[in-house]
Amino acid sequence: MNSIHSCYIHIPFCSSICSYCDFCKLLYNDKWVNEYLNSLEKEINFRYKNELIQTLYIGGGTPSCLSINQLEKLFNIIKRIDLSSDYEFTIEVNVNDITEEKLILFKKNKVNRISVGIETVNNKFMPFLNRFCNKNDVLRKIELIRKYFDNFNIDLMYAFPNQTIDEVLSDLSFVVNLRPKHISIYSLIIEEHTRIFIDKVTPIDEDLESRMYYKIVEYLKFYGFNHYEISNFALNGYESKHNMVYWNNEKYYGFGLGASGYIDKCRYTNTKNISKYNECKYDYLSEEIDFKLDMEYEMILGLRKINGVSKKEFFNKFLSSIEDNFDIINLVKNKMLIDDGEYIYIPEDKLYISNSILVNFIGGSNSE
Numbered sequence: 515m516n517s518i519h520s521c522y523i524h525i526p527f528c529s530s531i532c533s534y535c536d537f538c539k540l541l542y543n544d545k546w547v548n549e550y551l552n553s554l555e556k557e558i559n560f561r562y563k564n565e566l567i568q569t570l571y572i573g574g575g576t577p578s579c580l581s582i583n584q585l586e587k588l589f590n591i592i593k594r595i596d597l598s599s600d601y602e603f604t605i606e607v608n609v610n611d612i613t614e615e616k617l618i619l620f621k622k623n624k625v626n627r628i629s630v631g632i633e634t635v636n637n638k639f640m641p642f643l644n645r646f647c648n649k650n651d652v653l654r655k656i657e658l659i660r661k662y663f664d665n666f667n668i669d670l671m672y673a674f675p676n677q678t679i680d681e682v683l684s685d686l687s688f689v690v691n692l693r694p695k696h697i698s699i700y701s702l703i704i705e706e707h708t709r710i711f712i713d714k715v716t717p718i719d720e721d722l723e724s725r726m727y728y729k730i731v732e733y734l735k736f737y738g739f740n741h742y743e744i745s746n747f748a749l750n751g752y753e754s755k756h757n758m759v760y761w762n763n764e765k766y767y768g769f770g771l772g773a774s775g776y777i778d779k780c781r782y783t784n785t786k787n788i789s790k791y792n793e794c795k796y797d798y799l800s801e802e803i804d805f806k807l808d809m810e811y812e813m814i815l816g817l818r819k820i821n822g823v824s825k826k827e828f829f830n831k832f833l834s835s836i837e838d839n840f841d842i843i844n845l846v847k848n849k850m851l852i853d854d855g856e857y858i859y860i861p862e863d864k865l866y867i868s869n870s871i872l873v874n875f876i877g878g879s880n881s882e
């Protein structure tokens with residue numbers, strides 16, 4: 515599919531910085547936000563070509579840490595984006611920032627999906643993550659969200675040093691009882707340039723982490739969640755349409771500091787330097803996507819989906835089969851991939867090591 519029907523908008527400000535964070539973020543500063551919003555408007559005007567947009571996602575950072583006035587300004591800028599009738603419009607929020615006034619403002623401005631960052635409700639790990647919330651507060655805020663929005667996601671994390679499987683399941687049980695439509699759960703990764711990297715935190719044992727992963731999958735399936743991507747679970751019909759655009763290797767705009775997009779034949783990442791961004795010098799990285807690279811992305815992103823890549827859809831898009839372009843015979847023989855005739859996918863017991871399977875598709879296309 516060539517047309518663009520998705521937009522990601524990055525709001526890089528946060529009220530405090532989490533110890534594990536390697537996203538593009540800045541500590542909230544009132545003056546910077548206002549200047550940033552002016553620059554964001556310029557970038558949208560520069561890039562956006564008035565396509566009808568089906569999925570719009572405001573992420574961060576923490577978009578909800580903006581004041582009401584700043585959020586109003588943001589929504590005024592976004593009004594310029596033309597939404598289709600069946601749109602999905604998500605905004606990320608931190609549970610501590612949620613107020614009824616902000617929720618009403620979101621609703622008024624067409625938001626129809628909320629993504630709530632909780633990560634853990636276990637006090638034991640909050641100082642380590644430098645993220646704090648109170649269980650009663652979470653209960654209260656989620657009730658408030660439910661008053662205005664039926665569709666909400668909760669983000670969780672696991673694999674903290676000294677965490678037990680029971681502690682992971684306890685966080686999960688609390689979250690399932692909040693009755694979200696969608697849950698994203700990622701393991702803690704110790705990325706360079708983060709507090710925990712500088713503090714030389716050691717990751718938990720890999721075997722324990724894989725057991726945690728499979729317990730999570732089992733637990734959420736038991737409660738009726740469809741495991742549709744390696745780290746994502748949804749009640750039927752509530753899969754994230756926006757994230758599916760990424761995993762289906764479709765085009766999308768990325769607006770904002772450090773945002774990534776895929777337009778025309780180019781994947782780009784904007785500068786992470788706010789001064790440059792404010793001077794409209796957006797470019798940081800860009801990768802030209804030729805036919806061969808497009809096929810590689812189709813496999814690497816598509817195999818993140820539990821259903822994998824449709825052989826027919828691949829053929830219709832590239833007029834050539836997966837087998838003719840990638841040497842998958844050995845991967846299938848070694849049970850790293852399953853080929854059921856219609857789809858190629860990673861078997862459930864290998865999802866935990868999916869990265870080691872996906873690397874086989876990097877530079878793996880046979881075509882000239």
Ligand code: SF4
Pocket residue numbers: 527528530531532535536537539574575576
């Ligand atoms: S709230 Fe999100 S973006 Fe902000 S510091 Fe924490 S993890 Fe990073």
